Amino acid sequence: MNDNQDLTKRRTSIGAQRNPASQEAILQAATEILAERGPGSFSIEAVAKRAKAGKPTIYRWWPNKAALLLDAYHRQKNPNLHTDTGDLQRDLTWFLTELLAFWRRGGCGAIFRSVIAEAQTDQAACEALAAYLAERRKHLGAQIRAAQARENIGAEVNPELVAEMLSGFAWIRLLTNRLEIDEEEAGKVVKTILDGIRGRG
Amino acid sequence: MNDNQDLTKRRTSIGAQRNPASQEAILQAATEILAERGPGSFSIEAVAKRAKAGKPTIYRWWPNKAALLLDAYHRQKNPNLHTDTGDLQRDLTWFLTELLAFWRRGGCGAIFRSVIAEAQTDQAACEALAAYLAERRKHLGAQIRAAQARENIGAEVNPELVAEMLSGFAWIRLLTNRLEIDEEEAGKVVKTILDGIRGRG
Numbered sequence: 388m389n390d391n392q393d394l395t396k397r398r399t400s401i402g403a404q405r406n407p408a409s410q411e412a413i414l415q416a417a418t419e420i421l422a423e424r425g426p427g428s429f430s431i432e433a434v435a436k437r438a439k440a441g442k443p444t445i446y447r448w449w450p451n452k453a454a455l456l457l458d459a460y461h462r463q464k465n466p467n468l469h470t471d472t473g474d475l476q477r478d479l480t481w482f483l484t485e486l487l488a489f490w491r492r493g494g495c496g497a498i499f500r501s502v503i504a505e506a507q508t509d510q511a512a513c514e515a516l517a518a519y520l521a522e523r524r525k526h527l528g529a530q531i532r533a534a535q536a537r538e539n540i541g542a543e544v545n546p547e548l549v550a551e552m553l554s555g556f557a558w559i560r561l562l563t564n565r566l567e568i569d570e571e572e573a574g575k576v577v578k579t580i581l582d583g584i585r586g587r588g
Numbered sequence: 589m590n591d592n593q594d595l596t597k598r599r600t601s602i603g604a605q606r607n608p609a610s611q612e613a614i615l616q617a618a619t620e621i622l623a624e625r626g627p628g629s630f631s632i633e634a635v636a637k638r639a640k641a642g643k644p645t646i647y648r649w650w651p652n653k654a655a656l657l658l659d660a661y662h663r664q665k666n667p668n669l670h671t672d673t674g675d676l677q678r679d680l681t682w683f684l685t686e687l688l689a690f691w692r693r694g695g696c697g698a699i700f701r702s703v704i705a706e707a708q709t710d711q712a713a714c715e716a717l718a719a720y721l722a723e724r725r726k727h728l729g730a731q732i733r734a735a736q737a738r739e740n741i742g743a744e745v746n747p748e749l750v751a752e753m754l755s756g757f758a759w760i761r762l763l764t765n766r767l768e769i770d771e772e773e774a775g776k777v778v779k780t781i782l783d784g785i786r787g788r789g
Contacts, residue, residue, distance in 0.1 A: 425709075426708070426709065427709035427710075500708040501708060501709070503704075503705075503708065503763055504704075504705040504706075504708035504709060505705075506763065506764070507627070507701040507702060507704065507705035507763065508626075508627065508628035508702070508705060509628075513764065513765050516763075516764055517764040517765065517766065520760070520764055544780075545776070548773070548776060548777065548780075549780065551757065551760060552753060552756070552757050552777060552780065552781075554760055555753070555756030555757040555758075555759060555760035555761075556752065556753050556756040556757075557756075558756060558759060558760050558763070559721070559752060559755055559756035559759050559760075560756075562704055562707065562708065562717075562759070563707070563714065563717055563718040563721055564714050564718065565718065572749070575746070575749060576749065576753060578784070579745075579749075579750065579753065579781060579784035579785055580753075580780060580781070580784055581784070582783065582784040582785070583779070583780035583781055583782065583783040583784030583785075584780055584783070584784075
């Protein structure tokens, strides 16, 4: 067996298993570099160097920069955005207010902004972002669906479309760096949507 | 008077005047390069070379890449997004459907995506984008305000906040490359918002 074959074999085996310690070291390095240098100067090369990992290893586990950035984003201390008080207006206002507050804190918003930026020039990154958004939409949609009967929301309402309207508002605020929102304004956005989907009479 | 002062004076004077022919050549070059190479490989250097202009000239008129991209975006054949049929549901559905169709056509959406991406790593670009959005919000907001009395929309409703909800939905579709929308879906989004802001009873 020559060295090349040996290497290929080892690589395939590592790729299939994902060594948790290396993975953690890579994500930790990515998070540190993001905090120190900002997303504009973030590179796989710098992550590889700091984590003492090979670039091929990183690319085997994260096919593109956006996928690695998304995982680093998930590692941030995420507040509980989804509450269930039995009052959808209150739960969604909480969601919107807390999401924007989370993005304002310690670079979390900066990481997500760079994921979105990355997705605009890289097709695979865009698909990763769309898949992430679909999952978020499902989660928030389920919360709205659960309240559908209880809060007189019409059966024809598509909860995922409603969830996307709320996310779109959060994104446009993030992307134009206007994350300051008070509960009153957040409440108005949510109320507009909820009054729109609640049955009348 | 030393050379430096002279240069400063000349620069101020050229900057204030903006030579229309050079300006046009630069925007034309930017548009061609965007169409040929895509926004990912777009650079001021390439624009300067093609337009036979100096990089300092370009930077004097457009302080950053995003400002130049925004102007190139404006040069695209923009459909009339703002109609006034006297029926706000119809006008806003038209706005949303046509905006997404415009973005689907011939790279217009790609240019705007690159403006947004650029704004995520460059503070000045972000301010240019926020200013552009504020202007759009005002325009769409005025359309909603005009219908406020006629269509029983409460006086407490902030038309610009409503406009931003609609733009946010359009942006999230653009940024995740999901621009296909039919009139029914667009109509549902608009109806949710309008039912939400119309008075009841």
